[in-house]
Amino acid sequence: MLIECDECTARGPACGDCVVSFLTITRRPQTIEVDEDQAAAITAMSQGGLLPPLRLVRDERAS
Template sequence: MLIDCDSCEMRGRSCGDCVVSFLTIEVRPTDRARVELDDDQASAVSALADAGLVPPLRLVRPPRAS
């Protein structure tokens, strides 16, 4: 799973409540534009969010141009 914050339609409005911001606090405070998760990591983040332990991923990709 590739999370590209630069193309997220929720950027700015929901960053503070997104798991990407939660996971990258203090680690990369100025570079939150792109995070890559493998399938196992994405499943783990989803499980943590479903349990209420971390905020969910708020990524909303824009529709693809035809």
């Protein structure tokens, strides 16, 4: 999974409660890549209340 913050239509208001901001707290997030196992772990921890969820919203018209 490639997460590109510059392409996220929810950036701004949703960034503060996004797992990307949580995981990259020491630097400005732009693009991160996670494999299937990492994505599953992030989802499980988010559903368990340990991490904020991924708030990425892609503009489907741009694809």
